[in-house]
Amino acid sequence: MQIGNLHIDHPIFLAPMAGITDHPFRVICREYGVGVVYTEFVSANGIVRESAKTLDMVRFTPDERPIGIQLFGEDAATIAESAAIMAERFQPDIIDLNFGCPVPKVTKRGAGSAMLRDLDLMRRVVEATVAAVPDLPVTVKMRAGWDKSCIVASEAAAIIEAAGAVALTLHPRTTTQSFSGLADWSLIAEVKRTVSIPVVGNGDVRTPHDALRMFEETGCDAVMVARGALGRPWFFRQIGDLLAGREPQEVTLSEVTRVCRRHFELLLADRSEQLAVNLTKKHFSHYLKGFPNAGHWRKAFLSTESTASIGQLLDELDRFAEDAGTVTLPLASETGQHAG
Ligand SMILES: Cc1cc2nc3c(=O)[nH]c(=O)nc-3n(C[C@H](O)[C@H](O)[C@H](O)COP(=O)(O)O)c2cc1C
CATH class of the missing domain: 1.20.225 (Bacteriocin As-48; Chain A)
Incomplete structure (x- = not known):
């Protein structure tokens, strides 16, 4: 698959996970064949302030590529500036925007999944970031909506595509759901029908067969895994086995x-x-x-x-x-x- 002009060999992605997807874990997942890795989400404000702790979170080595740096924030100009700093200092393969974090500390500032309640701000964030890093693919990772009365996945996806993002990942739960219930994969299929940029499906892939089923049921272009790979980086080899028609190796x-x-x-x-x-x-x-x-x-x-x-x-x-x-x-x- 292609993300902008970036070619991806294997359509299975390691999801960003705060406190988990650090440099060693990303290297190991790449060794097990995952197609793309992401840093955990990093604060745009922290980057612009030159916080040493924040900058330390995005260091990576060439064997991790292709790698996306994921940014979160609440202000379009600051997020765009932080993306430009990342592009200049680290040259990641992808800049990813977090519109999915449900944690109150993040959403009460208007960042993460709070963007799902302000689609105009979401549009401005994407547009400003795309303009700030013209040579890098900008992608989005989002939830389906704030709560069950506010499911905006398809509407947001169309805005994100029009604003210049070249791929998007959907974790089809709402903010208020956090991690409860099940991810509603039908929303991934709906978003896939709505936009023409690649759609990455995410949520509840716990077995290699789940990954296969997500491709089949949603038509998504790639599958992203978080908790299924937590402490189990070999999961990516097992998915690769199944996709290649082999029995997943224990x-x-x-x-x-x-x-x-x-x-x-x-x-x-x-x-x-x-x-x-x-x-x-x-x-x-x-x-x-x-x-x-x-x-x-x-x-x-x-x-x-x-x-x-x-x-x-x-x-x-x-x-x-x-x-x-x-x-x-x-x-x-x-x-x-x-x-x-
Ligand atoms: C420990 C942990 C940390 C996470 N940190 C992030 C993050 O930094 N950025 C992000 O977009 N999503 C984050 N997520 C959400 C996951 O990327 C993913 O969307 C979610 O867990 C659903 O996928 P899964 O069912 O494969 O776990 C985190 C999830 C977990 C469990």
Whole structure:
């Protein structure tokens, strides 16, 4: 597929996830064949203020490409300025605009999914950003509406396309729904019928078969996965298997251990000792799930205080995985699958 003039080899995307889709996780997902990755959402105001913390969140390496930097904010001029700064300093492949975050801290400022209640502001944000980064594809990720009495997905999609965005992702839940209920995939199909730019479907893809079904039921051009890949980057290989007509390969505990070690090593290369320890604990609590004794290992890593003790525990986990032999992880993530 094409996003503007950017060619995408594989139409499966890793969704932006705050606190999760950091540099190591994005690298690992690319190694498992995901087609596009995104940074977590970053504040346009923080970028324009040159906040070191904000700028640090968008650093990436060439092996992560194609990568989108996702911006959120409430003011069109500031968002556009932040996009220009990102383009100049980091040269991402895509600038993505967040019109989907339901968190009150964000929406009460008029940012994230609050844009769904002000489509004129949404239009101005897209237009200003497109004008600010003429050489980069600008895309949008949004929810379906503010609440069930205000479903604006198709109306917003038409505005976004007319304003110059070259693709859009729809997570078809409302703001007030947050993560409850099911994503209404019929709205992805409706948006797909409304616009001619590529439409990326998102929401409740928990098994490789869900991804296939999302393509079939909605006609979307690509599928984006968030929670289904949380602690399970191999999910992208399994989806790739299915799309290529192969039975999705299960994951062994040895492979989980190898991913943990890879993530740890990428953190060590990129972060201070203390931050590497803290981030390792967070990410390992997602990786170490779904096999016998997983709770014991999560607790063991949570009590570590140094990178040396994490290294030792990883060696022990390796031996445990070897002894466990053929233990494999289930194909669906723990929260179950979309009901259709
Ligand atoms: C921990 C977490 C953090 C998220 N952070 C972001 C974010 O920074 N930007 C964004 O557009 N969506 C964010 N989302 C929403 C996801 O990208 C996605 O739209 C949503 O989880 C639905 O997809 P899923 O059913 O595959 O999880 C986040 C979701 C989770 C679970």
